[in-house]
Amino acid sequence: MPEQSKRGRAQDRSKVAAGQKHEVAYEAQKTGASPAAVKKAVTTAGNSRTKVEAQLGKGSARKK
Numbered sequence: 001m002p003e004q005s006k007r008g009r010a011q012d013r014s015k016v017a018a019g020q021k022h023e024v025a026y027e028a029q030k031t032g033a034s035p036a037a038v039k040k041a042v043t044t045a046g047n048s049r050t051k052v053e054a055q056l057g058k059g060s061a062r063k064k
Contacts, residue, residue: 016052018042031056 017023018039027049028035033056041055 014049015047016042016049018047027052027056 016027016038024035024038027033027038031038031053033041037056038052041052045051045055
């Protein structure tokens with residue numbers, strides 16, 4: 001479990017929070033998809049950023 005600092009929890013940048021407008025907008029701009037398509041991809045593929053980008057057809061989504 002990550003340490004908690006005075007500034008709060010560490011953010012998990014490997015996930016897309018579909019309920020956060022700014023995260024959906026960022027991912028939409030990054031992939032060239034619409035915000036609705038990003039939300040649908042999160043619903044379909046899960047909230048993993050790599051899987052969402054792969055679902056949206058972004059070519060640079062890397063497998064780990």
